[in-house]
Amino acid sequence: MGAAGLLRAALWALLLPLVAADEGILHASGSGVPPITKDYCIIYNSNWVSLPKTLDNATFRTLENLTSTVLCSSAEVPSGLMKDKAVVVMRGNCTFLEKARIAQSLGAKMLLIASKSRLSAISDNKTDFEDVTLPIALIRYNDIVDMQLVLGKEVNVTLYSPPLPEFDYSMVVIFLIAVFTVALGGYWSGVAELENLKAVASPGERETRWKKEENVTFTPVTVILFVVICCVMLVLLYFFYKWLVYVIISVFCLASAMSLYNCLAALIGEIPFGQCRITCSNKTIEVRLIFLAIFCTAAAVVWAVFRNEDRWAWILQDILGVAFCLNFIKTLKMPNFKSCVILLGLLLLYDVFFVFITPFITKDNNGLNFYGNDKNGASIMVEVAAGPFGNSEKLPVVIRVPRLEHSASTLCDLPFSLLGFGDIIVPGLLVAYCRRFDVQTRSSSIYYISCTIAYAVGMVLTFVVLALMKMGQPALLYLVPCTLITSSLVAWRRKEMKKFWKGSSYQMMEHLDYTGNEESTASATEQSGGQ
Known part of the structure; x- marks a missing residue:
């Protein structure tokens, strides 16, 4: 999970050195009246x-x-x-x-x-x-x-050195944001699927719809290619972070502005007011959409300028991040459960490799990593998330919420609780597939609701292990099994595993039998509904 890895990597502090390393606080007080005080991170040996x-x-x-x-x-x-x-x-x-x-x-x-x-x-x-x-x-x-x-x-x-809090309540906010985004993204994908099914009955719109769907569908081959690209990108970030981090920031600004526009445009489209239009280059466009585009662009630009302002920039980053995840889940389409299993399984293995295995690769014969600044080999994901060379610029691929409990960790590690976009998007694609399958088979949202609940359970399990072990946890390690197993059990219980594994055949029937007549279209739609 290029995305998922970077997403979550900011949370992890794995592979601790064998020597004692304890975090504490230096409390400094000035000589003014009243004195100004400030806390700083220290490392000591207990x-x-x-x-x-x-x-x-x-x-x-x-x-x-x-x-x-x-x-x-x-x-x-x-x-x-x-x-x-x-x-x-x-x-x-x-x-x-x-x-x-x-x-x-x-x-x-x-x-x-x-x-x-x-x-x-x-x-x-x-x-x-x-x-x-x-x-x-x-x-x-x-x-x-x-x-x-x-x-x-x-x-x-x-x-x-104050004791670590038993539980950071900012995790509750993280949990609500994550579950809300996954549930809404899956529901939105189901709405789009329902509109696509209705469009099948219109021969004039069918070819246009098919081409559009083909461009956003993830097949097993494209899934593997996507994971390979993520691997290459992560390694490049490890070696060329100081330059590529600004490329990622630029891409995030562009993608999040477009995503925010798509999300808000879908809401505005339901409002029957302010629909006046202007003509530009022989095309008409609603004036309110022009103002919406300006607003979304401005939001991304403001974040880019003030991204290191910790007091409030995290709010704007979270809004843009949620919009990005929603649009990603709704737009990228998994055609069947088989592709979902390949995607989630490969990204889970990717996570494990770049967190647990790469420290043994980045260590040279002298016990130093490639940067020569750590006697213990560093996880590539952790290095990229923290910023190699101590780079102050961070990758904007996480949901951030300020920690509510004061401790040395907020000074020494991260003053925010973090959840990577990948921990939302990757399981969210499965939730979206479950919702579309419900629409195609008219199964009363049983797959969608079950998978969403499984995602919530996986998040709770992640936080419980985090609280018990006092160590950042790879969320996909819990989210992937919870969602995949739950979806499989529902399909097995309903005796629909074969259909669920291969996906609905209505798209294939439409593509193979497309002749432009109503009979072929109706037949494909009927088969889809009958499943």
């Missing part, structure tokens, strides 16, 4: 030091900024400068514990090590330095710069 769980038990220290030195020698700093202070120095040239021993000998009470690269585990051998007792933590260099700009030169800091 085997070396135990941090308080709340601010109530934390001790504040004055911060001494010594990022001009790496502190590999006590001669690098004047005597007495560190006494009873928290000290921040640069990473490099010597081990963390060697720096800590020097800082402790000079009277420091806390050591912060600033890193310009991505934060990683602290893995020195503590047994070689049993006499080191001061807290040691790794912090981003950019956070130190931000601290000086926001809080001023006189800053007091403390460290603490």
Whole structure:
């Protein structure tokens, strides 16, 4: 799931290093009245030091900024400068514990090590330095710069590590958005299928309809080709992220604007007001659709300009993302259950490979990945989602909702709960097929309702495992079995598995028997309804 992988990859932090790596919070306070405070992410080793769980038990220290030195020698700093202070120095040239021993000998009470690269585990051998007792933590260099700009030169800091929340209630919002989008996309696809069936009775419209359907139908061959393209695209993103990320952003803006237009145009079409038209190039168009196109384009442009504004840009991204998923589910047509099984199965295997297997491929003989910045091989999906080289630009292929529970994870990992578009679109295509099959066989929506419920159950199962394991989960690992098994059981129970597997024959009959006469058309329609 190129889409599904990138979609969900933002959630995952799999294949953790074997050394201890604990997330904590540095709480910084300025010297103003009232003092300005701000929290920053830190990484520490709980085997070396135990941090308080709340601010109530934390001790504040004055911060001494010594990022001009790496502190590999006590001669690098004047005597007495560190006494009873928290000290921040640069990473490099010597081990963390060697720096800590020097800082402790000079009277420091806390050591912060600033890193310009991505934060990683602290893995020195503590047994070689049993006499080191001061807290040691790794912090981003950019956070130190931000601290000086926001809080001023006189800053007091403390460290603490609050426990992880049992459940992040933003997941409830994610759940509602996902189920709503899948259900509505499937229903919309069924409405389009019903209109297509009615159009079969009109010989003048039949050929046009057939060509249109042929362009958006996923066959088993095109499914395989689609997955191969996704694989190639993901690998290219891994190596050329800094350039391709802007291509993806541009494509998202264009596709989401068109999708939002299609979704809103379908709603506006049901309103019997404001239908005045103008003539342009011998064609007439409704004025309200012109304004709608301008509005949708403006929405995509505003998002593109302010996409890194975390306070509100996520709302616009989610609206555009939901429209994109709805239009994708409605437009791409799975012709039968066989194609659905191939698509969902291949994307599930794709997910597993690029998350679990690629870390062994990206690791070279020296224990570094292709970028040379991680001793443990990195998952290609995780790297692409996080942005290789620490790139601040993120791929806009996820639904984002701010986390409602305050914890170190919101600072160190992602301040948002995420669900990839693929986790909506991929199962959504199966739900849409079930809805169309219901329409073709007049089966009272049993397939559609069952598959939608199965999708909701799969999402709940994903969140339960997430809460229990405290680790991001690949949603398709639960969504694919839930939806495929449920759909199969319904078809088997109704003794329609053969029809469900091969799909309705009304399209094939229409294509093969098309002669332009009413008898052939009526026969194809009757066979479709009789199934």
